[in-house]
Amino acid sequence: MERDPADTSRHVERFAVAFTDAGMPRMPSRVLAALLATDSGRQTAAELATTLKASPAAISGAVRYLIQVHMVAREREPGTRRDVFHVHNDVWYEAIFHREPLLDRWAATFREAANAFDPTTPAGRRADTTAEFFEFLLGEMPAMLDRWKAHRTAKQQQEAREAREAQESQIAGR
CATH class of the missing domain: 1.10.10.10 (Winged helix-like DNA-binding domain superfamily/Winged helix DNA-binding domain)
Structure with a gap:
């Protein structure tokens, strides 16, 4: 088309x-x-x-x-x-997958800041929360990316099955 x-x-x-x-x-x-x-x-x-x-x-x-x-x-x-x-x-997978080193660097930078700042100040709490957020993302990302790969594989297998069945149905109908 x-x-x-x-x-x-x-x-x-x-x-x-x-x-x-x-x-x-x-x-x-x-x-x-x-x-x-x-x-x-x-x-x-x-x-x-x-x-x-x-x-x-x-x-x-x-x-x-x-x-x-x-x-x-x-x-x-x-x-x-x-x-x-x-x-x-799979452009978005690639983009996210390659962000891990950057997230790791951000987590380390904010963790250093959180340790250097007074933890009772707003700046210290903000740096700590930010470091914690990036550490959380880093911990969750591998499993999330694995689930995405499994999801894509299952979908591709289903599409291949449906294409085979359609082809077999077309051959049988001749």
């Missing part, structure tokens, strides 16, 4: 606004949205610039940011010197 380019463009911009509202810079939001809106999840910098009507420099900065936060990967197109950028199929 062919997509209406104007409709796709509207959705890309809506996705981008949602990402920007969540704190992601505008151009990386637009690049991520553009990649998510393609079936392949892949585009070259030139394709992204054309799709988004943006400069190559803006695309370069955006993909650099997205690579740094583990939402996009760079690959070399075989036989060329062109880079292709692709969004991970």
